[in-house]
Amino acid sequence: xxxxxxxxxxxxxxxxxxxxxxxxxxxxxxxxxxxxxxxxxxxxxxxxxxxxxxxxxxxxxxxxxxxxxxxxxxxxxxxxxxxxxxxxxxxxxxxxxxxxxxxxxxxxxxxxxxxxxxxxxxxxxxxxxxxxxxxxxxxxxxxxxxxxxxxxxxxxxxxxxxxxxxxxxxxxxxxxxxxxxxxxxxxxxxxxxxxxxxxxxxxxxxxxxxxxxxxxxxxxxxxxxxxxxxxxxxx
Numbered sequence: 001x002x003x004x005x006x007x008x009x010x011x012x013x014x015x016x017x018x019x020x021x022x023x024x025x026x027x028x029x030x031x032x033x034x035x036x037x038x039x040x041x042x043x044x045x046x047x048x049x050x051x052x053x054x055x056x057x058x059x060x061x062x063x064x065x066x067x068x069x070x071x072x073x074x075x076x077x078x079x080x081x082x083x084x085x086x087x088x089x090x091x092x093x094x095x096x097x098x099x100x101x102x103x104x105x106x107x108x109x110x111x112x113x114x115x116x117x118x119x120x121x122x123x124x125x126x127x128x129x130x131x132x133x134x135x136x137x138x139x140x141x142x143x144x145x146x147x148x149x150x151x152x153x154x155x156x157x158x159x160x161x162x163x164x165x166x167x168x169x170x171x172x173x174x175x176x177x178x179x180x181x182x183x184x185x186x187x188x189x190x191x192x193x194x195x196x197x198x199x200x201x202x203x204x205x206x207x208x209x210x211x212x213x214x215x216x217x218x219x220x221x222x223x224x225x226x227x228x229x230x231x232x233x234x235x
Contacts, residue, residue: 002027002064003027003028003062003186004025004026004063004066005025005059005060005063006025006059006061007023007059009021009022009023009055010056010058011041011055011056018044018209019045019209019210020209020210022058022210024205024211029185029186030186031180031186031203032204033201033204034046034188034190034191034205034207035206035229036212039209040207040209043158045207046158049071049188050156051068066154069098069150070099070153070154071153072147072149073147073155073156074146077143082139085132086131087131088130089114089127091131092114092118092127092142092149093111093114093146094149095113096110096150110149117149120145122141123141123142126138136163136168137165137168137171137172140172141172141175143160144172144175144176148179148185153185153186154186155176155186155187156189157189157190161173173199177200189201194226194229194230198221198230201217203215203216203217204216204217206225213225
């Protein structure tokens with residue numbers, strides 16, 4: 001059964017359609033990269049999947065037991081967020097907020113999840129450091145650990161390597177792939193780099209204010225669209 005199904009989906013702002021004709025589904029364990037040029041509708045679709053933007057038409061259906069509160073999200077950071085005065089541990093632990101229901105305080109299970117995910121991503125030794133003092137690569141690891149605290153089912157990642165140097169970028173891509181392969185966690189990632197998307201993803205969704213392509217990475221490699229964009233190195 002599909003984990004997420006989008007059918008005849010469109011989005012609009014102030015009555016003006018910005019994205020239309022979206023039809024795709026992904027199963028558990030998939031790794032979908034959403035690519036397209038700036039302004040193509042990638043972030044709008046991500047907001048829709050998160051339940052933050054209501055579709056103008058069509059539907060988004062969660063299946064395979066997935067709940068909206070079980071989606072982990074790694075957003076693009078603003079400068080204000082980069083300067084957030086909290087410890088690494090506090091930021092990671094905040095990933096458990098959606099699963100707390102009516103509880104007022106974190107319990108032992110919440111704290112265990114935070115500890116385990118910090119250890120997995122190699123940031124346990126900086127758990128007491130202030131988040132705003134970290135490098136860009138360290139901050140992205142912290143945010144990924146926070147997203148992992150929210151779910152073992154689906155991660156939504158919005159340009160997770162933006163602003164990172166080549167070494168940190170490669171490390172982040174490898175971490176994400178490892179989580180996908182070893183945990184079976186589904187990944188939906190917006191990427192500006194089609195070359196890396198084709199390298200890591202199982203499926204590609206290419207947008208241009210409408211759905212230009214959806215299919216497996218192997219199918220995308222053979223498409224005219226891929227030859228045009230991958231050859232030109234654009235996303």
